[in-house]
Amino acid sequence: MTNITSFIWGIADDVLRDVYRRGKYRDVILPMTVIRRLDAVLEPTKERVLAEKARLDSEGLVNQEAALTLAAGEAFYNASPFTLRGLLSTNNAQRLRADFEAYLAGFSENVRDILKNFEFHAQLDRLEENDCLYPLIEKFCSPKINLSPRPVLDGDGVEILPGLDNHRMGTVFEELLRQFNDENNEEAGEHFTPRDIVDLMARLVFLPVADRIKDGTYLLYDGACGTGGMLTVAEDTLRELARERGKQVSIHLFGQELNGETYAICKADLLLKGEGQAAENIKDKSTLAADGFPGRKFDFLLSNPPFGKSWKTDLEKLGGKAGVVDPRFVVSHAGEPAMSLVTRSSDGQMMFLANMISKMREGGPVPSRIAEIHNGSALFTGDAGGGESNARRWIIENDWLEAIVALPLNSFYNTGIATYLWILSREKDEARRGKVQLIDATTWFRPLPRNLGKKNCELTAADIERVCEAYRALAETEQSKVFPNDEFGYWKIVVERPLRLSADLSPRALARLRAEAGADVADAAAKAAQRLGPGPHRDMNAVLAAVEEAAAALGLRKNAARRKAILAHCGTRDPQAAPVIAKTYKAGEADPVYGLFPARIAGRPALVAYEPDVALRDTEVVPLREEGGIEAFFAREVAPHAPDAWIDEDATKIGYEISFTRYFYKPKPLRSLAEIRADIEALEAETEALLSDIVAEG
Structure with a gap:
């Protein structure tokens, strides 16, 4: 060959x-x-x-x-x-x-x-x-x-x-592809996943369920199939495992590819191998905007989707971010009938994963399994409530994520950045339920004798076996960490502080109010100023009440716009002023919770809600595993420093992110004082010698 x-x-x-x-x-x-x-x-x-x-x-x-x-x-x-x-x-x-x-x-x-x-x-x-x-x-x-x-x-x-x-x-065809990819390394990584990485993916997908393989038909899918190498390697691996166990399996390959040339290569490769029906199961066009297999479910799904690549055109075809209704990307979860998984248009990699999950088969002797490659962005990009974070939440809270493997740097032809292999299962084994395993395989590789583009290393058979053994062991080691699912979740809370304004009712302020808000508001404020004086007044609530009394005396109806005008044009931020009350409740009408504070209105006990000051608004991240939850965190971290603060409960969102660095970072030991002192003394001696030379030359 x-x-x-x-x-x-x-x-x-x-x-x-x-x-x-x-x-x-x-x-x-x-x-x-x-x-x-x-x-x-x-x-x-x-x-x-x-x-x-x-x-x-x-x-x-x-x-x-x-x-x-x-x-x-x-x-x-x-x-x-x-x-x-x-x-x-x-x-x-x-x-x-x-x-x-x-x-x-x-x-x-x-x-x-x-x-x-x-x-x-x-x-x-x-x-x-x-x-x-x-x-x-x-x-x-x-x-x-x-x-x-x-x-x-x-x-x-x-x-x-x-x-x-x-x-x-x-x-032969694959060898030609490899040679051409060597000549075009800047393009190879977009469509061609190195064989060592594919071998690892195939083993992590099939080996955990190899003993559950029965006689029958299995469907394999790749939503970004490129030249089809991942599908054919997966087919060979599954067939070999079945043969070793004396099982007869029929395997059908399905894939979709946007790039015309690589679509043609994939389809041609299958035809050249005599797999005519499989060639017909390779679809062109975009997986995101034009799903080639709507409603179809698969047993095993492997993919290396594009990451860091804009999918704006697909997003527009799907109706724009606010208009996406495709059930692959808008899901029902945790009581939310329509939780959006739609990511930023600059990077659609998590959309491919959502597509794969939508095609996992439920039930059957072997649960559907996914292996997909992502860069680090998929681990942590996106705020709570955003598409990326929602996707991670959806995956983890449904207990589909088994493991993430950090691959060696420079494993791919066109990028040297950190890459990660995600392993998902529709139904985890008992030992893995409620857990996620992180495996650091960044040091398990062999250097290549010469670079292939940016790829300068490869996983040997022994390296692949080390990863698989770490996966099977599900143990705490230097390279393997196991966490409960909620370890990666957090609440993002919005902490509000009250708006504190002093009121200016001077002639200059009233003239400004007349110009900005009109004669009715200015007349009411002027009448209130006759009774209260020009100010400044540090109780805006009293000023607002006086303005309303004056407005009523002038025959003006109650108007929310008048209140806003007084706050906007007569108010000045003053930390010593009384908080501006937004709403008053009778005592006992509502239990004191965040956002309601005890007060006395007209000499009687009451509960009040304050107007928030957007300039003082802050956010806090509270781990889902925080003992005592948000309340305990707030009491410990916020209330002692800002007793008038409260949480906007309607703005609380749940997010998920995964930080490999946090769990696998190995800090370098600090230098000893003796080493530092020796360096300083050496520098001083060198400086003195230089000064002596300068003086001698002078």
Whole structure:
């Protein structure tokens, strides 16, 4: 297989050099590899397909897809009169181009869809203009390589070149992808997850439930499938585990991919492996805005969604942040009929996780399981009540999150940032219920002999086993921590302080009030000022009452706007002033709670609510595990410093965040006093020597 991939890479160097940059070879070589493989597979049934095509045409049948596919004996066909080898019979460049286009048009719809997404037709002008088309076809049809599933024999029936079965052809294709990704490392990480990371994901998804695998059908899904490598590795892993346990399983792959080329690669790879139905289960377009599998549930779900990437276009298609009603992203939880999981438009990674969770199967012998890669933003970004925090809350409070594994830095091709593997289960084992495990695997790796883009390390088989063993043990170690679910939750409370205003009823203030609020308000305030004097008055409540009495005497009806005008235009913040009362309750009408304070109104006991001062508004974060809850926290941390403060209970929100640094940070030991003293003495000696030199030179 290495010889085949080297030969194909040699074609690129021989034919495309000086016509394409090395990084753009893939635009031609990948679709041509697909075309040649499909051509070779279809060679034995070519005449049968052409005969069936002629019969269908003669009978005037328009819908020919099923009959031609059956005649080809594959999930695809080519009904043109040409084969790739047959195209080489002409030396006329224009005729070759026309015949080649007719040949491509003869493929079945699924293959044409692949070529359309490869945008291969866009390369034909360039190939023709540079006389590359003939040598390109000629070299792919070379007798030195065999991309057919049948062996090449000599005249005596002796095998010259072995056949390339579907699995080995898929491996050749993957090797080509790896080589092209090495040439385009700035793009690789977006669509290509390193094999070592995929192996770890597959093991953590399947091994915990391997002994529960039964004979039957299993559905695998990737909502950001890229080139499909994650799905095929997961399929191989599940099949091997089932075989080891003597089980017969049927596995079906499902995926969705937005990028046209990688969608084409994924679909082509499955066709090349002979998995025609699986190729039809790969959908294009955006998973977020155009779900390819609405309502369908899956057994195992693995994905590496884009992170740190805007999904604003998808958000607009979904109706905008306030208009999203998709049940994948607006859920019922904790008594809230519509809790939004919609994140900021600058990063949609948690939306992909919400999509995956919506597709987990309930019940069955094996609970649905998810493995998904995220960056650190998914752990802590977003305020309480925001989409990201709501998603974490929804996941953890439903007890779906089993573990998060911190991966080594520089594990991916296009980013060196911290990355994390989330493991979720629809139904946890008894030992894991109500718990979340954090595993720090950042030091478990082997350096690569040379960097692949930003990837400079890999997980060995031993490293993967260490992670799996830490997961299985579910124990407290230096690299593994286990916490109750509510460890990561908190209340975000809003602490209010009363608005304290002194009232200015001087002529200047009244003139300003008249200009801003009108004659009625100014006249009432002026009448009150005649009785109270110009001020300043440190009891705004008395001033407001006097203004209302004056307004009534002037025949003005009670008006809330008048109160607001007095506060806005005659009030000045004064920490020594009495708090401004917003509402008065009779004693016993309501129990004293946060926001209600005892007072005496007209000489009688009462409870009052104060106007909040937005300038003094503050927020506090209270852990859900706080002993005594919010009340105890408030009594200890707030009330002693601000006895007039209260909590706006309507503004209290629950949030969740996960901090690896908090649990795994290892502080460096402080230097001893002796070491510090020695450094200072050394610096002093050096300074004295320098001064001596300067003086001597002078």
